[in-house]
Amino acid sequence: MELHLKIIGIILIVLASIHIIFPKYFNWGEELKRLSLINKQMMHIHTFFIALVVLLMGILCLGSSSELIETSLGKKICLGLSVFWFARLVVQFFGYSSTLWRGKKKETFIHILFAIIWVYLSAVFLIVFLGK
Numbered sequence: 001m002e003l004h005l006k007i008i009g010i011i012l013i014v015l016a017s018i019h020i021i022f023p024k025y026f027n028w029g030e031e032l033k034r035l036s037l038i039n040k041q042m043m044h045i046h047t048f049f050i051a052l053v054v055l056l057m058g059i060l061c062l063g064s065s066s067e068l069i070e071t072s073l074g075k076k077i078c079l080g081l082s083v084f085w086f087a088r089l090v091v092q093f094f095g096y097s098s099t100l101w102r103g104k105k106k107e108t109f110i111h112i113l114f115a116i117i118w119v120y121l122s123a124v125f126l127i128v129f130l131g132k
Contacts, residue, residue, distance in 0.1 A: 004124045005065035011117060012058030019051035057081065068128060075129045082125035089118035 023029070023044070032040045060077075061068070068074035092115050101107035 001069055001128050002065045005061045005068055008121055008124060009058045009062030012054050012061065016051045016055035016058060019047055022047055075131065078125040079129040082122050082129060085118050085121040085125065089115065089122060092118060
């Protein structure tokens with residue numbers, strides 16, 4: 001399981017890093033013009049903090065994988081992370097409209113890829129919690 005947590009750590013650090021390109025990739029300069037200042041700033045600030053939390057999760061998994069597996073607190077943290085990523089999996093299917101990806105090759109690939117990642121994260125953290 002330690003190897004899986006280290007793999008997850010790398011995945012999460014890459015995922016956090018991807019957030020850097022969001023403003024340009026999603027054309028926020030143009031798309032957010034219609035929003036009020038508070039809503040524009042919330043998009044940028046919330047994205048920063050989401051990326052920061054994901055980065056910290058990755059660092060935790062890379063640097064403390066044995067503690068996550070071997071300690072009671074580590075197992076409880078893994079349960080929380082399992083719930084978090086399972087909730088993210090549910091949002092993947094019920095929070096986003098399928099019109100955003102259905103019938104579009106690249107978007108469908110990304111949708112499926114992230115669904116697989118969320119399943120992997122949820123399952124590994126749950127297995128660590130259960131001690132298997």
